[in-house]
Amino acid sequence: DPTFTALLTTQTQVRREIVNKHNELRKSVSPPASNMLKMEWSREAAANAQKWANKCTLEHSNPGDRKTSTKCGENLYMSSNPTAWSDVIQNWFEEHRNFVYGEGPKSPSAIVGHYTQLVWYSSFRVGCGIAYCPNQKSLKYFYICQYCPAGNIVSKKNTPYQQGTPCASCPGNCDSGLCKYEDLLSNCDSLKKTAGCEQELLKEKCKATCLCEGKIY
Structure with missing residues (x-):
C-alpha cells in the first residue's frame, strides 16, 4: 500500500517532516517558552518505537524498553486510515485546549499528556515508527513517537517548560525561539x-x- 509506505520513518523526508512539525509547534507554545530545546531525530528512539509498533498492541510499551542513553517518553496514535505524520502530531498538540499553563488540565478527565510531552522543554530527541495492524478490528494504523529524555515528570507536569522570552535561557545559541x-x-x-x-x-x-x-x- 503506497499510502502506508509513504509514512515509514526509514525515509529522510518523513523524518524531516516529523522533526520540523515538532519544532514548529514547540516554538508556537503559549505562553512562550524561555528554555525550549530544538528537537532532532534519534535513530535509537526510532528503532525502539518501530520495534514496539510492530507488535501491534495499540498500548504503551514498557518504560524499560524505551531507553536510549536516557529514559524516554512515548506518545501513541491509532487510526483506521493512513494519516499524515503532521496531522498525527498536530492532533497531540491540540490537547493544549484542555490545558492551562501552571495549573494543569481544565477538568479531571481532560487528556493533556501527549501535548505536555510534545512541548516538554528538555526532550530534545524524537524517534517515531508506524505499523499496519490488519488483525485489529478498526484501528489498523499504529503510530508511536518516543521522546528523550522523557518528559511529563510528575513534579513539573503543569509547567512543561519555563515561561518567558523565547530563548532567554540560552542566549547566543538560538534558532528562531528554540535553544540549540x-x-x-x-x-x-x-x-x-x-x-x-x-x-x-x-x-x-x-x-x-x-x-x-x-x-x-
Whole structure:
C-alpha cells in the first residue's frame, strides 16, 4: 500500500517532516517558552518505537524498553486510515485546549499528556515508527513517537517548560525561539561532577550541562 509506505520513518523526508512539525509547534507554545530545546531525530528512539509498533498492541510499551542513553517518553496514535505524520502530531498538540499553563488540565478527565510531552522543554530527541495492524478490528494504523529524555515528570507536569522570552535561557545559541545547546555525551552529568566544566572535552561535548545549568538541565 503506497499510502502506508509513504509514512515509514526509514525515509529522510518523513523524518524531516516529523522533526520540523515538532519544532514548529514547540516554538508556537503559549505562553512562550524561555528554555525550549530544538528537537532532532534519534535513530535509537526510532528503532525502539518501530520495534514496539510492530507488535501491534495499540498500548504503551514498557518504560524499560524505551531507553536510549536516557529514559524516554512515548506518545501513541491509532487510526483506521493512513494519516499524515503532521496531522498525527498536530492532533497531540491540540490537547493544549484542555490545558492551562501552571495549573494543569481544565477538568479531571481532560487528556493533556501527549501535548505536555510534545512541548516538554528538555526532550530534545524524537524517534517515531508506524505499523499496519490488519488483525485489529478498526484501528489498523499504529503510530508511536518516543521522546528523550522523557518528559511529563510528575513534579513539573503543569509547567512543561519555563515561561518567558523565547530563548532567554540560552542566549547566543538560538534558532528562531528554540535553544540549540545540547549534550553530545550521555554521561555529561557525572563528568561534570568528577572533571568539572573547565575540561576541554566537557566544554565541547557537554554544552547544555555546562552552559545552561539550572536553566535547561
